[in-house]
Amino acid sequence: MPEVRQRSVRRQLLVLxxxxxxxxxxxxxxxxxxxxxxxxxxxxxxxxxxxxxxxSVQRDGDEREDEDEVDTEHAPVLHxxxxxxxxQIWSNGTTLGLHSQHAPDTPLSTVRDGFSDATIGGTxxxxxxxxxxxxxxLVQVAEQNYERDELATAVARNFVVPLAITLPxxxxxxxxxxxxxxxxxxxVNQQVASRSADNLTPLDVADxxxxxxxxxxxxxxxxxxxxxxxxxxxxxxxxxxxxxRTPLAGIRAQAQVALGATGDAERARALDGxxxxxxxxxxxxxxxxxxxxLAPDAVSFQPTPVELAGVLKGTISEVAPAALAKGMNIELxxxxxxxxxxxxxxxxxxxxxxxxxxIRYSAPGTKVDVEMEVAxxxxxxxxxxxxxxxxxxxxxxxxxxxxxxxxxxxxGTGLGLSIVQRIVDLHRGTIRLxxxxxxxxxxxxIALPRVVGERA
Amino acid sequence: MRVLIVEDDQxxxxxxxxxxKQRGFEPDWVQDGREAQTVMRVEPFAAIILDLGLPAxxxxxxxxxxxxxxxxxxxxxxxxxxxxxxxIKGLDSGAxxxxxxxxxLDELAARLRALVRRSKGEPAALLRVGAVALDSAARTVxxxxxxxxLQPREFALLQELMLNAxxxxxxxxxxxxxxxxxxxxxxxxxxxxxxxxxxxxxxxxVKTIRGVGYVMPRGEHA
Numbered sequence: 001m002p003e004v005r006q007r008s009v010r011r012q013l014l015v016l017x018x019x020x021x022x023x024x025x026x027x028x029x030x031x032x033x034x035x036x037x038x039x040x041x042x043x044x045x046x047x048x049x050x051x052x053x054x055x056s057v058q059r060d061g062d063e064r065e066d067e068d069e070v071d072t073e074h075a076p077v078l079h080x081x082x083x084x085x086x087x088q089i090w091s092n093g094t095t096l097g098l099h100s101q102h103a104p105d106t107p108l109s110t111v112r113d114g115f116s117d118a119t120i121g122g123t124x125x126x127x128x129x130x131x132x133x134x135x136x137x138l139v140q141v142a143e144q145n146y147e148r149d150e151l152a153t154a155v156a157r158n159f160v161v162p163l164a165i166t167l168p169x170x171x172x173x174x175x176x177x178x179x180x181x182x183x184x185x186x187x188v189n190q191q192v193a194s195r196s197a198d199n200l201t202p203l204d205v206a207d208x209x210x211x212x213x214x215x216x217x218x219x220x221x222x223x224x225x226x227x228x229x230x231x232x233x234x235x236x237x238x239x240x241x242x243x244x245r246t247p248l249a250g251i252r253a254q255a256q257v258a259l260g261a262t263g264d265a266e267r268a269r270a271l272d273g274x275x276x277x278x279x280x281x282x283x284x285x286x287x288x289x290x291x292x293x294l295a296p297d298a299v300s301f302q303p304t305p306v307e308l309a310g311v312l313k314g315t316i317s318e319v320a321p322a323a324l325a326k327g328m329n330i331e332l333x334x335x336x337x338x339x340x341x342x343x344x345x346x347x348x349x350x351x352x353x354x355x356x357x358x359i360r361y362s363a364p365g366t367k368v369d370v371e372m373e374v375a376x377x378x379x380x381x382x383x384x385x386x387x388x389x390x391x392x393x394x395x396x397x398x399x400x401x402x403x404x405x406x407x408x409x410x411x412g413t414g415l416g417l418s419i420v421q422r423i424v425d426l427h428r429g430t431i432r433l434x435x436x437x438x439x440x441x442x443x444x445x446i447a448l449p450r451v452v453g454e455r456a
Numbered sequence: 457m458r459v460l461i462v463e464d465d466q467x468x469x470x471x472x473x474x475x476x477k478q479r480g481f482e483p484d485w486v487q488d489g490r491e492a493q494t495v496m497r498v499e500p501f502a503a504i505i506l507d508l509g510l511p512a513x514x515x516x517x518x519x520x521x522x523x524x525x526x527x528x529x530x531x532x533x534x535x536x537x538x539x540x541x542x543x544i545k546g547l548d549s550g551a552x553x554x555x556x557x558x559x560x561l562d563e564l565a566a567r568l569r570a571l572v573r574r575s576k577g578e579p580a581a582l583l584r585v586g587a588v589a590l591d592s593a594a595r596t597v598x599x600x601x602x603x604x605x606l607q608p609r610e611f612a613l614l615q616e617l618m619l620n621a622x623x624x625x626x627x628x629x630x631x632x633x634x635x636x637x638x639x640x641x642x643x644x645x646x647x648x649x650x651x652x653x654x655x656x657x658x659x660x661x662v663k664t665i666r667g668v669g670y671v672m673p674r675g676e677h678a
Contacts, residue, residue: 242509242535242536244536245536246465246468246536247465247467248557249468249536249557249558250467250470253471253559254471256471256475256561256562257561262478266474269474273467277467280467
């Protein structure tokens, strides 16, 4: 058997779960990063505005004290982060007054009121400008954007780092957990793999997890059906042996009787018995072969429209000699054109068996009626005889292979109705056994699906 | 020797009936279990040949029922079922022998004779009472080593008397064991055959117990 690379549930689950977890984590981290950035921006903006407003108020007070002193001094840097913030105070909006030590000589931003972004000395800054109309001072406060990115990145990092650490651990846990869960699958698999071909006892459902309980039950159902089939075949073989051994025993015994016969009449009678036995064994073998050819796995049934009256006429002319030999009469009534979907050869076997039965089981001199009836959806053929009939309680049994109703005297194999049943099933038809109202005989009604139209 | 054939198959039943008659038996043949049960309860068969797959009442059911009732008649099962389990079941149900079809008529006859001998506590094929020796297989009779020709009925009568040596058998008992069911029997047939036996084997071979029946005395008187 070629090695087939099959999907592993374990591997699939691992990949799926890890991807999902990472995905969810990344989405959460991105959202948090954005959120953090936004919040940080708000807080820092407020801070910037507050600073500007403080400077503005401060300057206003100072100016009233020494109005002429224009302070162009640099403000001192008081914190190592001081480099990251700077401010400028422009008197009348045009002359640079007090400013941070590292602030440029040009305005930090062209915007004179509110927030703006600017690039100063190669780095990006956030600038807040406020214009005080009363003191005629323009205050601009700037803060490096770098600050904000760093904060937001720190928040995001708090998300990503634990993920990077826990993901392999999580993978390991999933791998082990799924492995444990699938161990029961492996167990069921071993149970199936290790059993011998003839072991058809059910698997233990209790062992299997609920997810594959249905599979195990289906398997058990299959085992049961296979067991039934094997049992049926075994019984058939036993029955077949019986059916062949008995005529063989008869032939042998009759031959021995012929050998030991003291008179010509006795010998002739025994030899007739030998021939009758051979004919019977031949018939049995023929019927068994027919049934074997009709076995579900052996038959390739390709229905075509079949003209039924023609099949019936052909079959009746085949069996007529046997009827005439018993002084019996066969009659086909209500013969009419009708098409059924089926196989002409099989239908011929079907009707030969039914009519043959009618002849076998009827008393000499009686009549067998074959009647056609065409309905909307099917064509019915009824075969009526004046034989002993079949008791209602026996009718269910006669379809069984080799079954013969108790007290049956006429020679036969007990296979005829099995063959009939099989062919009827193949044609999706129905068969009904009952006694006609007027006589005690048997009435067999076979209904076959009708083909409407003329595509024969 | 009367045997009952219980076989539903027409061809085989007929062959058994004719073939066993050829081999010195007096066979009766019935075709279903129910009828077999009725007949074997009233007729004194020396042995029964029983098919298993019978209509009305299966062979095994019949066998078990009859054994449970205390019927000790030797039973030979003749069947197409050859599985070991079937053989075991058959023998354990009370059969004395089990033969699978198809069989040889001569072997079947020999097995029947053996069954009957054993049932009479007489395992030797050669019956010997006094000076008379009867070979049931070869169907020969000798007195003091001298072979004596007997008609089949005479042979059957002598065999019954020898198998029951020392026991008195009534005329009816002898008739029942010698003639098939429904066979026409002359009212003095047994007397005629006894007469012939005495003429061929000696007057002392069979003693008449007036009003009771006949007996073949055991050794010392013969």
